[in-house]
Amino acid sequence: MNVLTLTLLMSSAAAGGIINTVCGFGLGAVAMSIWPYLMPYMQSVSVVTLCGLTIDLLLLSRTHRFISWRKLVPCLVCGMIFSSLSVYLSVGAAERALTRSLGVILIVLGAYSVFFSGKIRIKASPFNGCIAGALAGVFSGLFSVGGPPVAIYFLAGTDSNSEYRATLNAYFCFINVSTTWARWRNGIITAQTLRVWLLLVAAIGLSIFVGNKVFYKLDGAKLRKIVYAYLIFSGALLLFR
Numbered sequence: 001m002n003v004l005t006l007t008l009l010m011s012s013a014a015a016g017g018i019i020n021t022v023c024g025f026g027l028g029a030v031a032m033s034i035w036p037y038l039m040p041y042m043q044s045v046s047v048v049t050l051c052g053l054t055i056d057l058l059l060l061s062r063t064h065r066f067i068s069w070r071k072l073v074p075c076l077v078c079g080m081i082f083s084s085l086s087v088y089l090s091v092g093a094a095e096r097a098l099t100r101s102l103g104v105i106l107i108v109l110g111a112y113s114v115f116f117s118g119k120i121r122i123k124a125s126p127f128n129g130c131i132a133g134a135l136a137g138v139f140s141g142l143f144s145v146g147g148p149p150v151a152i153y154f155l156a157g158t159d160s161n162s163e164y165r166a167t168l169n170a171y172f173c174f175i176n177v178s179t180t181w182a183r184w185r186n187g188i189i190t191a192q193t194l195r196v197w198l199l200l201v202a203a204i205g206l207s208i209f210v211g212n213k214v215f216y217k218l219d220g221a222k223l224r225k226i227v228y229a230y231l232i233f234s235g236a237l238l239l240f241r
Helices: 003-023 027-033 040-065 067-090 096-116 126-143 145-155 161-185 191-215 221-238
Strands: none
Touching: 003 027, 003 040, 003 126, 003 191, 027 040, 040 126, 040 161, 040 191, 067 126, 067 145, 067 161, 096 126, 126 145, 126 161, 145 161, 145 221
């Protein structure tokens, strides 16, 4: 791995990690708009999952008391089932098709947030939690970008920023463990995957430190609009790659 590639990986991991720490999600979307250009697609999604798990565990070590288990469980059960199934389905899938599919998804999710977020209300309920979990599970297993469906659901049903972020972090902690295990069993995670992840741990640690500093200071709504505007652009790049 050359210096330029490592620099791009670390800078995008740090940027995505800051967004993930502040918003509860975002690492996968930021990283997967860049990393497929730098390493094989399935290695990219595996490293994203490992980095996301690192963020989740470090944040939850201090915020686990804010988790809303009642709202988490229905979403989590469906998410774990569908994320594992989608990992198995992704084995042998055409990389170009997956990359273009991800591009379309990023554009749609970005457009939703920019133009419709706040206008469509979703009631927090076990049924809606299962739907959100299933969608997020599929996105996590195929693309390591499972944040938006469950983020929308938890935003509708949690009572504070701390409860929202902790519950979302808990969801991804379990999902990332599940998908990592499935990828390991299928031979997707290799020694090279683990080496790349270890190289990015320092950038992830720095991103958590910075993200926590701004968590209670930034307007989350404005930050999300910036992130999703970027996702529209990055999705277009992947779509026409």
